[in-house]
Amino acid sequence: xxxxxxxxxxxxxxxxxxxxxxxxxxxxxxxxxxxxxxxxxxxxxxxxxxxxxxxxxxxxxxxxxxxxxxxxxxxxxxxxxxxxxxxxxxxxxxxxxxxxxxxxxxxxxxxxxxxxxxxxxxxxxxxxxxxxxxxxxxxxxxxxxxxxxxxxxxxxxxxxxxxxxxxxxxxxxxxxxxxxxxxxxxxxxxxxxxxxxxxxxxxxxxxxxxxxxxxxxxxxxxxxxxxxxxxxxxxxxxxxxxxxxxxxxxxxxxxxxxxxxxxxxxxxxxxxxxxxxxxxxxxxxxxxxxxxxxxx
Amino acid sequence: xxxxxxxxxxxxxxxxxxxxxxxxxxxxxxxxxxxxxxxxxxxxxxxxxxxxxxxxxxxxxxxxxxxxxxxxxxxxxxxxxxxxxxxxxxxxxxxxxxxxxxxxxxxxxxxxxxxxxxxxxxxxxxxxxxxxxxxxxxxxxxxxxxxxxxxxxxxxxxxxxxxxxxxxxxxxxxxxxxxxxxxxxxxxxxxxxxxxxxxxxxxxxxxxxxxxxxxxxxxxxxxxxxxxxxxxxxxxxxxxxxxxxxxxxxxxxxxxxxxxxxxxxxxxxxxxxxxxxxxxxxxxxxxxxxxxxxxx
Numbered sequence: 001x002x003x004x005x006x007x008x009x010x011x012x013x014x015x016x017x018x019x020x021x022x023x024x025x026x027x028x029x030x031x032x033x034x035x036x037x038x039x040x041x042x043x044x045x046x047x048x049x050x051x052x053x054x055x056x057x058x059x060x061x062x063x064x065x066x067x068x069x070x071x072x073x074x075x076x077x078x079x080x081x082x083x084x085x086x087x088x089x090x091x092x093x094x095x096x097x098x099x100x101x102x103x104x105x106x107x108x109x110x111x112x113x114x115x116x117x118x119x120x121x122x123x124x125x126x127x128x129x130x131x132x133x134x135x136x137x138x139x140x141x142x143x144x145x146x147x148x149x150x151x152x153x154x155x156x157x158x159x160x161x162x163x164x165x166x167x168x169x170x171x172x173x174x175x176x177x178x179x180x181x182x183x184x185x186x187x188x189x190x191x192x193x194x195x196x197x198x199x200x201x202x203x204x205x206x207x208x209x210x211x212x213x214x215x216x217x218x219x220x221x222x223x224x225x226x227x228x229x230x231x232x233x234x235x236x237x238x239x240x241x242x243x244x245x246x247x248x249x250x251x252x253x254x255x256x257x258x259x260x261x262x263x264x265x266x267x268x269x270x271x272x273x274x275x276x277x278x279x280x281x282x283x284x285x286x287x288x289x290x291x292x293x294x295x296x
Numbered sequence: 297x298x299x300x301x302x303x304x305x306x307x308x309x310x311x312x313x314x315x316x317x318x319x320x321x322x323x324x325x326x327x328x329x330x331x332x333x334x335x336x337x338x339x340x341x342x343x344x345x346x347x348x349x350x351x352x353x354x355x356x357x358x359x360x361x362x363x364x365x366x367x368x369x370x371x372x373x374x375x376x377x378x379x380x381x382x383x384x385x386x387x388x389x390x391x392x393x394x395x396x397x398x399x400x401x402x403x404x405x406x407x408x409x410x411x412x413x414x415x416x417x418x419x420x421x422x423x424x425x426x427x428x429x430x431x432x433x434x435x436x437x438x439x440x441x442x443x444x445x446x447x448x449x450x451x452x453x454x455x456x457x458x459x460x461x462x463x464x465x466x467x468x469x470x471x472x473x474x475x476x477x478x479x480x481x482x483x484x485x486x487x488x489x490x491x492x493x494x495x496x497x498x499x500x501x502x503x504x505x506x507x508x509x510x511x512x513x514x515x516x517x518x519x520x521x522x523x524x525x526x527x528x529x530x531x532x533x534x535x536x537x538x539x540x541x542x543x544x545x546x547x548x549x550x551x552x553x554x555x556x557x558x559x560x561x562x563x564x565x566x567x568x569x570x571x572x573x574x575x576x577x578x579x580x581x582x583x584x585x586x587x588x589x590x591x592x
Contacts, residue, residue, distance in 0.1 A: 151424070152570065156534040163527065175562055233532055268451060
């Protein structure tokens with residue numbers, strides 16, 4: 001019986017480890033700085049210590065890790081994530097399994113959060129859930145019947161690289177006009193800076209709230225492109241619900257309401273009354289809870 | 297044992313009915329003009345006659361219908377397809393079931409063809425298949441483990457309405473800049489006409505083959521937008537294989553080769569060597585065979 005599993009949320013800044021029961025409830029949780037620059041062996045040692053500590057006397061038969069991508073969930077290798085500095089082809093599953101002698105599962109952090117939201121969060125009770133996280137970047141996870149759709153090479157849900165404007169704005173190594181280059185927190189901050197607004201995404205939202213036209217327009221445009229992405233996903237796979245997570249898209253009034261209107265206008269009439277776009281329900285716990293659900 | 301099923305391919309022009317065995321092989325097949333303008337009762341009477349005729353002495357325990365959409369696969373109602381003139385909210389499943397006393401399943405024609413291609417056609421042996429048909433319109437079907445992904449409201453695979461150019465070319469009731477408005481046979485013919493080439497899509501391809509620059513550019517642009525659609529679907533659900541059907545996209549040299557190159561350039565490096573785009577394998581039989589596979 002898989003009554004208890006360990007979830008590990010391996011972030012660029014923080015490392016969280018939790019003991020989670022079969023309902024997705026956290027019983028024990030620990031957090032440390034990740035310090036990825038000290039190398040994978042150092043981080044794995046920390047993981048082992050933290051697992052021992054949260055586990056206590058509980059019988060645990062599997063461990064799940066949510067990590068920044070790119071990674072290979074089948075081989076258990078973290079390839080070369082931009083926010084795990086210096087890590088390259090790290091066989092994290094093998095390393096951790098050897099140390100603790102418990103089966104370990106790896107997936108990317110957006111898939112882990114998606115699984116948590118679909119299973120016990122804002123998407124619970126729906127057959128299919130598309131989770132979209134908008135923070136510094138844009139990621140996603142597609143869940144059918146409480147299972148992550150990985151895709152053939154593990155790239156399902158990598159919607160930050162979907163093109164919404166051919167030959168549009170270019171951002172890091174993504175396609176020109178990719179969704180992440182137009183609607184992410186980083187994109188909003190960059191576009192704002194070009195228009196003389198400094199202070200980042202939060203400042204743009206604050207100014208828009210106050211009625212600043214330039215700020216309003218920047219947000220409106222970011223939402224227009226996000227709406228195109230969501231409408232395109234609807235006409236591709238028509239999920240029961242979209243769950244929006246991440247730091248940027250929290251505000252019901254500034255984000256979710258106008259976004260729903262924009263999406264509706266881009267759908268077949270038969271879909272307009274049934275489209276569901278809801279805010280994530282688990283906040284920052286989604287990553288570690290989802291990681292614990294991965295092995296199930 | 298479901299050894300034999302009946303497949304019905306209900307087209308705007310032709311009505312096909314076939315007896316199909318469990319391997320997807322057609323044992324008997326009949327074709328008549330659909331004559332949708334004579335009304336659903338007339339067409340259902342024809343279906344019944346044709347079923348009796350192809351059935352012979354075989355034990356048949358289910359019937360599948362592939363029909364133009366929009367339709368509701370759950371209620372079995374054909375809503376109002378543009379190429380079934382005069383049909384509006386036709387409860388085709390109920391009508392046919394009453395007449396033959398065998399369970400009937402309904403789905404749209406692109407999903408039926410997708411299922412056939414995924415099960416015994418060009419996508420056979422793959423876990424997930426995205427079928428794309430490019431003819432007068434653009435449709436699709438997404439299959440996981442030999443089952444159609446319907447989506448919450450049955451709109452999964454309606455990729456003709458995916459936006460590839462915001463505020464782009466407008467076509468029928470679709471979104472401005474929808475894929476179908478840019479890459480379908482109809483779109484190619486319209487764009488060609490505006491540039492002085494008459495004679496439809498086939499003529500554009502013929503001229504391009506001969507080296508006509510205007511014709512080449514029209515096809516190149518249509519393929520560029522189709523490549524964006526395929527790249528976006530890859531970053532959304534990363535299927536094992538894309539199967540391309542329909543009258544327009546047959547040519548390996550004029551279509552498939554340049555299309556593959558274009559798609560590769562729009563993918564994460566980790567996907568470039570693994571993307572598979574193959575031509576459909578079943579030709580015009582896909583519809584009726586897929587319809588027969590629907591009830592399984």
